[in-house]
Amino acid sequence: MANSYFQGGVSSPSMNSGASVLSPTSPASATIPRSNALQNRITSVLSASYADLEIRDALSILDDRGVQNTAEARRNLRLDVQQExxxxxxxxVQDFGKVADQLKRIGAAIQNLNASCAEMRKHVGAxxxxxxxxxxxAKTILNEKRQVETKQQLLDAFKAHFVVSDADLATLTSTAEPVNDAFFRILLRVKKIHRDSQVLLGSENQRLGLEILEQSSRHLNAAFQKLYRWVQREFKSLDLENPQISAAIRRALRVLAERPTLFQNCLDFFAEAREDILSNNFYAALTGAPVDQDHPVMGKAIELSAHDPLRYVSDMLAWAHSATVSERxxxxxxxISEGDEIAKSIQTGIESEPWSRSDEPDAASIFDGRKALNQxxxxxxxGVFRQLRQRTEQVIQNHEDATxxxxxxxxxxxxxxxxTNLLGEHSTLLETLGPLADTATRSFRSIIRDHVANLQANLAISPDDLAPPDFLVEALDVLQVLMKSYDTSIVTSDRTQRIEGFQPVMQEALDPFLAGCENITNRIRSPDNHIFALNCLQVTKAHLRQYAFADRTSELQFRIEEHESELTKAVHAWxxxxSGLNMLVDNIATVDDLSSSYKDPNQLASIAQQLDAFLPTATEDARTLTRQLEDKTLSRRIIENAAERFCEDFEEIEGLLVQADEMRAAQVNGEVEEEVFLRDVFPRTGDEIRVLLS
Known part of the structure; x- marks a missing residue:
């Protein structure tokens, strides 16, 4: 529309202008003004900004209304717009007139409604x-009704919570009524009443709280007294051998623990009764006489079946161990089967009974169920252990036997x-067994020392065969029994502790006898003293090495090596x-010592003859010398070492002889026709000696 509008508005002047310009008949004065007006119009149109929103909106409205860009339309545009x-x-204005009429009618209706409301307010006020x-x-009456209902509910709740019926009281306190689930249920309720009544003491109804507290305390005391007497009656007929022990007695003990004094009295009564029963059973097991006809003794009596004192003591300890395990x-x-319930109940009772607390600082705060069980x-x-101790001490005193x-x-x-594993390290029963073991140990030491004292006369006698003396053999046999007993009874696996534990026994049962053998050794002449000492030490070493805790190999081996060395020296000297070689070994140390032998070789020849006579039977003769040495391997080694030393001595003499002959030959240098050489007089060589002594 805008384009057509501008195109229509501009085309006509352009054409007219062109016509007037091209027309030859138009005067020049008329053509120039029209051309300027047209240019001004075009310039104004072209200079207009069509980006202005108002112009664009106006053009858009004209386009929508379908206005054509004509001269008439342009002339009538303002009039048409104003008319519209x-x-x-x-x-x-007409529409607002209708609205005014409606508002008038609404105002009249509102006035009528206000008049009606005013009339209704008058009636409502009246x-x-x-x-x-x-x-x-009515409100006052309803409030009073609600208060009465609330009080009735409180009263009903109070009676239901704090009041116990006569039937329940009879079940709780009467000894004629049994102790069953109903008893414990009512007791639990009374305890709750007693606990809750303390809350009333902090309210305005303190008198009511005191009355209920006093009443519930009496009921609880009567109930616990009934339970205490019932538990005592049950303990009299309780059979611990029956695995199906009543659950009621366990529950009763758990509840009774809330009164530590009554609970401890029951335990004391139970302990006394069980001590008498077990003591009688132990006596019956010893003698075979039954306590009563209803409980006969099973098996043979210990005193009749035990064929030796050790078996007798072992059977008594085994019976005590079995009884301890069963009792525990x-x-x-x-x-203990109820877990920590008894401990919790005792703790509660201690808090409610301050006078039952112990003087120990931790006794009131800690209760150890296992410790109480062990006690x-x-x-x-x-009672059983008292009898066992008396009878064991009688056995020890009546038998003078160290083993x-x-x-x-x-x-x-x-x-x-x-x-100790069963009852703990602080068990009082161990206080009985400990002195009993000490008594047996003291008796063992006393018997050993008396035996050593009685052997003082035998310790001075030297054996003819140089074999270990009878007292040492007997002591080693006894020690063998002691080591076996110690090995089977020791419980620790620590090697150091095992060795230290057996050392006192070694000091009592072996060291005195070894000292006696050493005294005998000192009184015997060499080499028999070394043979005797080696026999004693070897047999001792063989016995001790069977058990690691008694092994003294390192100590004995040092002494054996000393005597072996001395015996080797003695055989070497023999x-x-x-052989006669001692004359040469003692007198000849250098070549110069052999100079006299060239002048008189008879002595050297005599030694050579004695050596030749000795060598064929030297080894056998040496075995005869050490025949009393029981260890033949050791004997052979000693002879071999002595023979080796002899060969070394011979080779040293042989070397001196060879050097002397060489020096002699160099000095004579063939001037003497019949010069004597020592090798001719003493022809044996070291190799020959080794062959003959091998």
């Missing part, structure tokens, strides 16, 4: 003035370790003396 605007305003007192009375298992069912087992078996006393000591120590 007047018509629109007239329509709006009704309120008439019914106001009645409503106030049964008491665990009674006191109860100790008390139950105290028996030591075996009993080891047996007691072995069972002591077992009881070789030199019997």
């Amino acid at each position: 605007l007047i018509e629109c305003n007239g329509g709006i 009704a309120n003035r008439e019914t106001g007192p009645m409503l106030e009375d 298992e049964a008491l665990e069912v009674l006191f 109860l087992v100790d008390r139950d078996l105290a 028996l006393a030591y075996k009993i000591s080891n047996l007691v120590v072995f069972y002591g370790s077992i009881f 070789f030199l003396h019997e």
